[in-house]
Amino acid sequence: MKRRDLLRSFGAAMTTSALVSPAAAAELKGFPEQTAMSADHLPRPAMKGGGFQVFTQENDRKILAAVFDRLIPSDKFGPSASEAGCLEFLDDQLAGRYGEGRALYLEGPVRPENEEAIMGSPQFTQTPRQRYEDGLKALEAYAKATDGVAFHALSPGRIDEILSGLEEGKIELPNGVKGKWFFELMLQNAREGYLADPLYGGNRDMAGWKMIGFPGARYDYRPYIERQGENLKLEPVSLIPKD
Amino acid sequence: MTIERPKADVVICGLGWAGSVMAEELTRAGLNVTAIERGAWRDTSTDFPPAVDPDELRWTTRRELLQPMSVETTTFRNRMDQTAAPVRNWSAYQFGWNVGGAGTHWAGMSWRFTPWDFEVATQTRERYGAAKAEGLQLQDWGVTYAEMEPYYDRFERIAGTSGIAGNINGEIKPGGNPFEGPRAREYPTPPLKDTFWMREFREASERMGYHPFTLPAGNISQAYVNPLGVTMGPCTYCGFCDFHGCGNFSKSSPQACILPALMRRPNFTLLTETEVLHAVKHDDGKTAKGVKFITKEGEEGFQPADIVIITAYQMDNVRLMLLSGIGEQYDPATGKGTVGRNYTYQTCGTVNAFFSDKYTNPFIGGGALAVQIDDFNGDNFDHGNLDFIGGAGIMGYSTNGRPIQNMNNLRPGSKRWGSAWKEAYTRDYNQGAGIFIQGTSMPVRDAYLDLDPDYRDRHGQPLLRLTFDWNRNDQNMLRYLTDRSVEIMREAGGEDMIVENQAEESWNPYKQHSSHTIGGAVMGADPTTSALNPFLQSWDVHNVFVVGASAFPNNGGYNPTVTVGALAVRAAQAIHQTYVNNPGPLVKG
Ligand SMILES: Cc1cc2nc3c(=O)[nH]c(=O)nc-3n(C[C@H](O)[C@H](O)[C@H](O)COP(=O)(O)OP(=O)(O)OC[C@H]3O[C@@H](n4cnc5c(N)ncnc54)[C@H](O)[C@@H]3O)c2cc1C
Numbered sequence: 001m002k003r004r005d006l007l008r009s010f011g012a013a014m015t016t017s018a019l020v021s022p023a024a025a026a027e028l029k030g031f032p033e034q035t036a037m038s039a040d041h042l043p044r045p046a047m048k049g050g051g052f053q054v055f056t057q058e059n060d061r062k063i064l065a066a067v068f069d070r071l072i073p074s075d076k077f078g079p080s081a082s083e084a085g086c087l088e089f090l091d092d093q094l095a096g097r098y099g100e101g102r103a104l105y106l107e108g109p110v111r112p113e114n115e116e117a118i119m120g121s122p123q124f125t126q127t128p129r130q131r132y133e134d135g136l137k138a139l140e141a142y143a144k145a146t147d148g149v150a151f152h153a154l155s156p157g158r159i160d161e162i163l164s165g166l167e168e169g170k171i172e173l174p175n176g177v178k179g180k181w182f183f184e185l186m187l188q189n190a191r192e193g194y195l196a197d198p199l200y201g202g203n204r205d206m207a208g209w210k211m212i213g214f215p216g217a218r219y220d221y222r223p224y225i226e227r228q229g230e231n232l233k234l235e236p237v238s239l240i241p242k243d
Numbered sequence: 244m245t246i247e248r249p250k251a252d253v254v255i256c257g258l259g260w261a262g263s264v265m266a267e268e269l270t271r272a273g274l275n276v277t278a279i280e281r282g283a284w285r286d287t288s289t290d291f292p293p294a295v296d297p298d299e300l301r302w303t304t305r306r307e308l309l310q311p312m313s314v315e316t317t318t319f320r321n322r323m324d325q326t327a328a329p330v331r332n333w334s335a336y337q338f339g340w341n342v343g344g345a346g347t348h349w350a351g352m353s354w355r356f357t358p359w360d361f362e363v364a365t366q367t368r369e370r371y372g373a374a375k376a377e378g379l380q381l382q383d384w385g386v387t388y389a390e391m392e393p394y395y396d397r398f399e400r401i402a403g404t405s406g407i408a409g410n411i412n413g414e415i416k417p418g419g420n421p422f423e424g425p426r427a428r429e430y431p432t433p434p435l436k437d438t439f440w441m442r443e444f445r446e447a448s449e450r451m452g453y454h455p456f457t458l459p460a461g462n463i464s465q466a467y468v469n470p471l472g473v474t475m476g477p478c479t480y481c482g483f484c485d486f487h488g489c490g491n492f493s494k495s496s497p498q499a500c501i502l503p504a505l506m507r508r509p510n511f512t513l514l515t516e517t518e519v520l521h522a523v524k525h526d527d528g529k530t531a532k533g534v535k536f537i538t539k540e541g542e543e544g545f546q547p548a549d550i551v552i553i554t555a556y557q558m559d560n561v562r563l564m565l566l567s568g569i570g571e572q573y574d575p576a577t578g579k580g581t582v583g584r585n586y587t588y589q590t591c592g593t594v595n596a597f598f599s600d601k602y603t604n605p606f607i608g609g610g611a612l613a614v615q616i617d618d619f620n621g622d623n624f625d626h627g628n629l630d631f632i633g634g635a636g637i638m639g640y641s642t643n644g645r646p647i648q649n650m651n652n653l654r655p656g657s658k659r660w661g662s663a664w665k666e667a668y669t670r671d672y673n674q675g676a677g678i679f680i681q682g683t684s685m686p687v688r689d690a691y692l693d694l695d696p697d698y699r700d701r702h703g704q705p706l707l708r709l710t711f712d713w714n715r716n717d718q719n720m721l722r723y724l725t726d727r728s729v730e731i732m733r734e735a736g737g738e739d740m741i742v743e744n745q746a747e748e749s750w751n752p753y754k755q756h757s758s759h760t761i762g763g764a765v766m767g768a769d770p771t772t773s774a775l776n777p778f779l780q781s782w783d784v785h786n787v788f789v790v791g792a793s794a795f796p797n798n799g800g801y802n803p804t805v806t807v808g809a810l811a812v813r814a815a816q817a818i819h820q821t822y823v824n825n826p827g828p829l830v831k832g
């Protein structure tokens with residue numbers, strides 16, 4: 001079995017066991033002798049070629065690609081976000097625990113104004129997946145209202161203008177979407193996709209790592225630590241080697 | 244259905260650093276110990292081997308080893324006249340929740356506090372006069388550094404700490420920290436090696452007349468067998484340390500240092516994925532009879548025990564005391580009550596800069612890989628003409644070059660997106676270097692913890708509420724320390740400096756970087772101002788011991804854990820040497 005298929009079947013096993021029975025509370029006496037990886041710590045690779053799970057609408061993918069490729073365009077430093085797989089990355093992230101906001105505290109009472117005043121920035125009780133759903137709709141509506149066209153049909157220069165307006169808090173989006181903070185979410189996720197291990201569907205060919213000179217999942221720099229200040233020219237290594 | 248478990252001599256609530264140390268001491272002394280841990284069993288080979296661990300997205304960015312806010316969060320406000328809000332997303336709060344606690348994914352900076360930190364009230368008064376501490380709620384710890392030394396030594400031996408001594412029995416040693424309290428002997432393993440930036444920082448601070456030394460580290464520099472017979476391996480400078488487990492058995496942690504021995508003891512039992520809800524007192528309220536818990540499946544149960552030890556990390560230690568009615572809630576208006584009193588934090592800043600035409604190779608890193616000067620820490624310098632007490636360690640660090648975490652570490656004025664970002668990150672990634680200023684935090688009357696009136700956890704129990712903002716003393720301190728750090732960075736030749744003084748704006752969990760929450764159930768010699776006596780025994784309920792950084796009445800300019808570990812050894816020895824033979828208060832209040 002190729003390494004990638006193996007990782008995929010790990011991933012599949014993980015999903016079923018998580019659905020059927022979560023690990024139970026246990027009484028441990030003696031040192032646990034198991035040597036197999038804990039199911040919930042197995043690698044969770046993005047499924048490649050399986051189609052989109054969250055961004056099932058073509059227009060949503062077009063809006064995202066239009067934004068992401070302005071956030072990270074193709075140029076002499078490396079491929080664009082969409083060329084590097086950042087859409088597939090985000091789709092996979094939003095389909096899973098991150099998108100579901102499983103780590104977040106979403107209980108009430110919800111007091112948006114007080115929470116924003118206390119914390120210095122808005123807090124959200126929507127999951128990241130819901131925020132994309134609302135945010136993309138709002139971008140589309142904004143483009144139709146101001147430019148009379150679909151968002152993805154805007155020129156690159158016009159998209160830059162809108163992104164800058166969002167970043168600086170000068171543009172408000174419809175339907176209560178907080179434009180500045182949706183911009184921050186997209187910027188964070190696009191760059192995550194560009195810089196995370198290729199295991200998650202982005203950073204194709206480790207392009208993001210090659211751009212900055214990060215050697216990836218190497219785990220031992222003892223041979224290099226004394227070569228202070230040198231250009232070490234280390235080829236990056238990924239958790240999912242090319243097969 | 245309620246599970247009724249067989250009685251134990253001791254029940255330990257939370258099996259992180261403090262819990263593991265306590266359990267090891269007490270089982271070795273022959274006591275029957277049951278530990279209850281909210282998180283899952285995690286171990287090196289099964290949960291973070293080298294093929295799984297170097298994954299920044301999963302462990303650093305998504306923080307998958309940490310306790311999610313959906314399990315329990317904290318509410319926060321700056322002042323008492325505000326309504327606190329719950330922390331909904333990841334923030335400075337970084338709680339552990341697996342067997343091993345945050346000790347599994349800490350960075351390993353392994354400090355002893357200075358002698359001054361333990362006696363800040365007395366020493367400040369004696370050296371500068373009482374007026375110097377005006378507005379601060381200073382109090383001594385009820386234990387001195389000299390008394391703590393053997394326990395520090397014991398914890399370091401278990402942890403295998405790497406480092407270089409600066410003061411052995413009063414004799415100053417070259418290369419070490421000349422300001423440290425006297426140590427009985429050298430560190431268990433030698434210091435880590437210097438990166439490019441550590442060397443530059445070391446040479447610059449030496450030229451300025453300061454005293455640089457390699458940080459004591461829970462990143463072990465060579466193979467080592469600890470007193471429990473557990474073998475550790477050398478750190479590989481892998482750069483995936485804080486927020487990550489260690490795949491090499493080289494990070495001091497309960498997994499690498501204690502659990503292999505502890506788990507094999509027949510008088511030790513561990514319940515995982517089981518949460519302690521609160522302790523239950525006997526009808527007379529003078530002692531506890533055990534703890535109520537709930538399993539992951541939602542079954543409630545009771546664990547009877549003669550001794551209850553709360554080691555659930557500083558914040559949950561205070562919360563469990565309040566939920567159990569152990570001690571009286573502190574009231575900042577009257578100063579009455581002790582639980583929740585003297586909450587402090589860590590006063591921090593950073594100075595980042597860039598080195599043109601150099602390769603800093605930031606990916607060569609360790610959680611505690613750094614060079615520090617202590618010339619401006621604690622009371623190591625004269626505060627006579629200064630408007631504050633305390634200070635900070637100033638460190639040139641090489642902790643990691645993880646690409647997502649560092650994607651905004653760019654020269655001033657750089658854009659965060661577009662080709663301009665790509666160009667800036669390509670240029671700056673390999674040229675950046677940073678100084679971290681980690682400072683003391685002094686207690687004040689209105690910085691405290693209590694239970695939130697509105698927000699609850701998944702079991703319906705109230706969340707802990709924090710009321711906190713920077714106080715003037717700590718702001719003045721950090722301003723002074725930031726200036727000193729900028730001078731060092733300039734001397735080292737760093738260009739395009741970015742200076743961040745975290746205390747300039749109101750405190751807020753989303754803006755801070757330090758995970759070090761301190762105090763709230765503090766130790767001391769006076770039961771009207773401390774919740775615990777100097778052996779971390781509750782003044783009010785004598786068979787309850789509460790062990791963690793919750794016990795520090797003030798925070799030193801250091802990471803807390805080695806002091807937590809040393810206090811744990813000391814408390815455990817007091818229990819098995821004295822308390823079990825004659826249960827009752829170990830100290831007269
Ligand atoms: C990323 C990171 C880096 C750090 N770096 C450093 C460093 O370099 N140097 C340093 O000194 N410190 C560092 N720390 C802090 C250090 O991890 C803690 O000080 C240390 O782990 C505290 O030990 P503890 O036993 O008090 O708590 P923990 O080790 O966190 O253990 C507490 C345990 O109690 C469990 N628990 C909580 N509530 C309950 C309940 N109700 N029932 C059952 N179980 C419960 C938790 O799940 C947890 O396992 C770092 C922390 C983090 C998160």
Ligand code: SF4
Nearest residue numbers: 478479481484489609
């Ligand atoms: S830096 Fe060293 S101690 Fe830390 S995780 Fe890597 S190998 Fe382990």
